[in-house]
Amino acid sequence: MTADIIDGKAFAAQVRERVGRQVAVLKAESKLTPGLAVVLVGEDPASKVYVRNKGKSTAEAGMKSEEIRLEASATQEEVLEVVTRLNEDPSIHGILVQLPLPKQVDEMAVLDAIDPAKDVDGFHVINTGRQAVGLPAMVPCTPLGCIMMLKDKLGELSGLNAVVVGRSNIVGKPMASLLLAESCTVTIAHSRTKDLPSVCRNADILVAAVGRPEMIRGDWVKPGATVIDVGINRIEKDDGKTKLVGDVCFSEAVEIAGAITPVPGGVGPMTIACLLANTVTAACRQAGIEEPNP
Amino acid sequence: MTADIIDGKAFAAQVRERVGRQVAVLKAESKLTPGLAVVLVGEDPASKVYVRNKGKSTAEAGMKSEEIRLEASATQEEVLEVVTRLNEDPSIHGILVQLPLPKQVDEMAVLDAIDPAKDVDGFHVINTGRQAVGLPAMVPCTPLGCIMMLKDKLGELSGLNAVVVGRSNIVGKPMASLLLAESCTVTIAHSRTKDLPSVCRNADILVAAVGRPEMIRGDWVKPGATVIDVGINRIEKDDGKTKLVGDVCFSEAVEIAGAITPVPGGVGPMTIACLLANTVTAACRQAGIEEPNP
Numbered sequence: 001m002t003a004d005i006i007d008g009k010a011f012a013a014q015v016r017e018r019v020g021r022q023v024a025v026l027k028a029e030s031k032l033t034p035g036l037a038v039v040l041v042g043e044d045p046a047s048k049v050y051v052r053n054k055g056k057s058t059a060e061a062g063m064k065s066e067e068i069r070l071e072a073s074a075t076q077e078e079v080l081e082v083v084t085r086l087n088e089d090p091s092i093h094g095i096l097v098q099l100p101l102p103k104q105v106d107e108m109a110v111l112d113a114i115d116p117a118k119d120v121d122g123f124h125v126i127n128t129g130r131q132a133v134g135l136p137a138m139v140p141c142t143p144l145g146c147i148m149m150l151k152d153k154l155g156e157l158s159g160l161n162a163v164v165v166g167r168s169n170i171v172g173k174p175m176a177s178l179l180l181a182e183s184c185t186v187t188i189a190h191s192r193t194k195d196l197p198s199v200c201r202n203a204d205i206l207v208a209a210v211g212r213p214e215m216i217r218g219d220w221v222k223p224g225a226t227v228i229d230v231g232i233n234r235i236e237k238d239d240g241k242t243k244l245v246g247d248v249c250f251s252e253a254v255e256i257a258g259a260i261t262p263v264p265g266g267v268g269p270m271t272i273a274c275l276l277a278n279t280v281t282a283a284c285r286q287a288g289i290e291e292p293n294p
Numbered sequence: 295m296t297a298d299i300i301d302g303k304a305f306a307a308q309v310r311e312r313v314g315r316q317v318a319v320l321k322a323e324s325k326l327t328p329g330l331a332v333v334l335v336g337e338d339p340a341s342k343v344y345v346r347n348k349g350k351s352t353a354e355a356g357m358k359s360e361e362i363r364l365e366a367s368a369t370q371e372e373v374l375e376v377v378t379r380l381n382e383d384p385s386i387h388g389i390l391v392q393l394p395l396p397k398q399v400d401e402m403a404v405l406d407a408i409d410p411a412k413d414v415d416g417f418h419v420i421n422t423g424r425q426a427v428g429l430p431a432m433v434p435c436t437p438l439g440c441i442m443m444l445k446d447k448l449g450e451l452s453g454l455n456a457v458v459v460g461r462s463n464i465v466g467k468p469m470a471s472l473l474l475a476e477s478c479t480v481t482i483a484h485s486r487t488k489d490l491p492s493v494c495r496n497a498d499i500l501v502a503a504v505g506r507p508e509m510i511r512g513d514w515v516k517p518g519a520t521v522i523d524v525g526i527n528r529i530e531k532d533d534g535k536t537k538l539v540g541d542v543c544f545s546e547a548v549e550i551a552g553a554i555t556p557v558p559g560g561v562g563p564m565t566i567a568c569l570l571a572n573t574v575t576a577a578c579r580q581a582g583i584e585e586p587n588p
Contacts, residue, residue, distance in 0.1 A: 108429075129423030132471075133463045135402075159486045167474060169427045177426075180461060180482055185493065187481040188474055192453045199479065 003227070003257040006149055012269035015148065016061060018294070019276045023062040025292040026283065034283035035064035036094040036120065036275070037086045041079060041105065042072030047098045054096070057272050063279060064091060076105045080113050087115040093283035094120035096275065117286055120278040123170065132177055136285070138278055143175040145270025146207060146228045147182065153226060153259050154205075158183035161202055165189045165216065165247070166209035171230055175207055196220070206257075208247035218252025227253055227260040230267050297521070297551040300443055306563035309442065310355060312588070313570045317356040319586040320577070328577035329358035330388040330414065330569070331380045335373060335399065336366035341392045348390070351566050357573060358385060370399045374407050381409040387577035388414035390569065411580055414572040417464065426471055430579070432572055437469040439564025440501060440522045441476065447520060447553050448499075452477035455496055459483045459510065459541070460503035465524055469501055490514070500551075502541035512546025521547055521554040524561050 026032040036058045040051045051067060058065035068082050079101070086095045095118045101107050111119075116126040122140035130137035150157060162184035166172035172188065179186045189199050190210075200206055200220040206227045208216050213233035221227060231247030246263030254260055261267055284291045320326040330352045334345045345361060352359035362376050373395070380389045389412045395401050405413075410420040416434035424431035444451060456478035460466035466482065473480045483493050484504075494500055494514040500521045502510050507527035515521060525541030540557030548554055555561055578585045 125423030125427060125429065126419055127423070128426050129419030129421070132422050132426055132467060133419060135419065159488050161488070173426060173474075176482075180467075183484070183486040185481065185483050185487040187479065188470075189479050190477070192477040193479040194453050194455070 003254045004153075004259040005254070006153060006228075006259055006261045006266060008145075008149065008261055008266040009269045011149060011152060012145075012273040015270070015273035015277060016057065019273070019280055020061045021294040022280050022292045025294050026280070026289075027062065029292075030287065030289055032283060032287050032289070033062075033064050033091070034094070034279050035066065035089075035092045036096065036279045037066040037068060037089075037092045039068045039070070039079070039082055039086075039095070039097045041070045041074050041098070042102050044100070047100075051098055054272055054275065057276060058279070061276050063276070066092060072102050074102070074105065076109065079105050079110050083110060083113045087113075087118065092118065093286055094118055094275075094279035096121050118282055120275055120282055122174070122278070128169075128174070131174065131181075134181065138282060139178065140170055140174045141271045141274035141278060142171050142230060142267065143178050144278070145267060145274045146175060146230065147178045148274070149261065149267070149270065150205060150226060150228065151182075157205070160184050160204040161187070162205040162207065163187045163189055163200055163203035164207045164209065165193075165196070165200065166207075166211070166230075168209065171209040175209065175230075179205070179207075206248075210247050212247055213245050214247070214249040216248040216253070218249060218254075218256050221248075221253050221256040223256055224258035225256075227257045228267060229261050229263050232263060232268060297548045298447075298553040299548075300447060300522075300553055300555045300560060302439075302443065302555055302560040303563045305443060305446060306439075306567040309564070309567035309571060310351065313567070313574055314355045315588040316574050316586045319588050320574070320583075321356065323586075324581065324583055326577060326581050326583070327356075327358050327385070328388070328573050329360065329383075329386045330390065330573045331360040331362060331383075331386045333362045333364070333373070333376055333380075333389070333391045335364045335368050335392070336396050338394070341394075345392055348566055348569065351570060352573070355570050357570070360386060366396050368396070368399065370403065373399050373404050377404060377407045381407075381412065386412065387580055388412055388569075388573035390415050412576055414569055414576055416468070416572070422463075422468070425468065425475075428475065432576060433472065434464055434468045435565045435568035435572060436465050436524060436561065437472050438572070439561060439568045440469060440524065441472045442568070443522065443555065443561070443564065444499060444520060445476075451499070454478050454498040455481070456499040456501065457481045457483055457494055457497035458501045458503065459487075459490070459494065460501075460505070460524075462503065465503040469503065469524075473499070473501075500542075504541050506541055507539050508541070508543040510542040510547070512543060512550050515542075515547050515550040517550055518552035519550075521551045522561060523555050523557050526557060526562060 122138040127137045162179040167190045197220040209230035229246035229248040416432040421431045456473040491514040503524035523540035523542040
C-alpha cells in the first residue's frame, strides 16, 4: 500500500482563496478591510524572504499589508514603540513580529506587548492560556494548519490516538492542546521518551515536530496512520548538493501510512495561509461581527 | 504485593509546617507577612466548610487571613469591587474566590479580574499560559499537590510514562502540563478514549481525575505503577450509609500498584497545603525576594 500524499500547497491555496472571499464580503458588507502588520528587525535573509512572502499573500487576499523595518541595531524601546503604535492603529488587526529578534531585544517582552486580540501568531501567554481552557483564542499558525489538514483528510478526529513528537511552545504543545480539543487521546513524546518507536506505533495521527532529519522511520508508523511532518531540515546529499527533508523518513513511511504530508509542500505552505485566516478572525472579533462563511 | 499507601495527610502536614517556617523567616528577616483573602459568596454548606478550613490553616501558618462574605444575592459588580479592592491591598498577596458562584455572577469575569500575581488558585488564563510555556506561574493547587507527592515518592520523574485520565481545566489539563514539565511522556485520556484500560496499563504514573466512583479497576493498573487518585465521590453502601471513594477501585488497585493514594486522606489534604505554599510563593514574588528554604 502507498499512502495518500496530502498536498499542502493545493490545500493552502484553497484556504487563501477562502480568505480572499471572506475579505471581499467584509469590505462589501461591513466596510472592514482586515489589516496585517509585519515587523522585521535586522537583515536576516530567511526572515526577509518570509516577510516578503507574507506581505505578498496579504495583499493578494485583498487585505491591508503594512511592513515595518527596523535596523539590526534597533533598541528594545524602539521595537516596543512600533508595537504600541500598531496596537493603537484601528486599521491594523493583526501584528506579527518576525522572530528571531537581535540579541539586545527581549523577545518575550516584545511578544508580551502585542495586544492579545491582534496576536495573529498566537504566541501571547493570554492566547496560550485561553486556548488551553477552551476559550476563543488566537491559535499559532503551524499547528492550526496541521489541524485543518487533519480535519480535511479524516473528518471527525474524536477518539483517535494522536502522538505529538516534540514539545516546543510554538508547535508541539499547542498542537497537543488542539488535538485534545478535538477529543483525541493525546500523547506528547520528546527526547526523554523511552521506546519512542513503540509510542509512535500506537498513533492513528502522528505529528512530528522535533527538527531532526528523518528521525522517524517507516516501521515506527502504524499501518494506515495519518502522518503530519512539521520538520523542515536541510541536509547534504551524496553529490554535495543539499535538499529539504522532514522529521519523518518519507520514502519508508509512505509505504506504511494511510496519508502523509511531504516535505517540502506539506505543512509549510499552510503556515502563511493560516496567518491570513487568523487576521480575518482577529478583524471580525475586533469589529464584533461574525466571520463570513462564503 | 501490596502497594505503599501514600499518606497525603502526613505529607500535607509536612508541607504546612514548612510553610510555617518560611513565614517565620519572612516575618523576621523581611518584615513580610504573607496574606491570603478568601471571598465567599452565598451560603453553600460545603463552600463554608472549605473556607473555614482555609482560614484556620492560613492563621496556623502564621499568615494574615482575611475572609470576605457576600450575600447569595450579590451582584457581579459587588464581587468585582471586592476583587479590585483586594488587588490593590498591599497586605494581601493571595486572593481566592470560592467557587461555585451564584448564577447571576460570571465566574470567568471574576477570575479574570484577579491580579494574576495574586491568583493563588492558578485559574487565571495568564497563569495557565505562563505555566504552559514554562514561565514562572501560579499553579493550581490540586495538580501541584499531586506533583509534590509524586516527586516525594519517586524522585526523578523524567522519562516515565504518565497517563492523566480526565481533561478538566482545574485538574486534568494542568496536571498533564506539569508532568510534561517534569519530562514525563504524557498521555491525556478522557471519555472519548478508546480502550481506556489498555491506555492506563501503559502508565508508570496514573492520575485519575474523572469524578466517576471506582471507575479505574485493578487490572487497568500496570504492576508497580504509582497511582494518584484525585476523585472524591460519595457513594451509598449496602447498609444505606454513605462513604467516600475515589475514581480508582482502591481494594483492587492496592494489590497491583507500587504506590497509591487513598481516598480520603490522599490528594485531598494536599490542596489546602498547596494553597498556603502558593501564597508564600506569591508574597515573595510580589516583594521581589527569594523564597526562604528553611
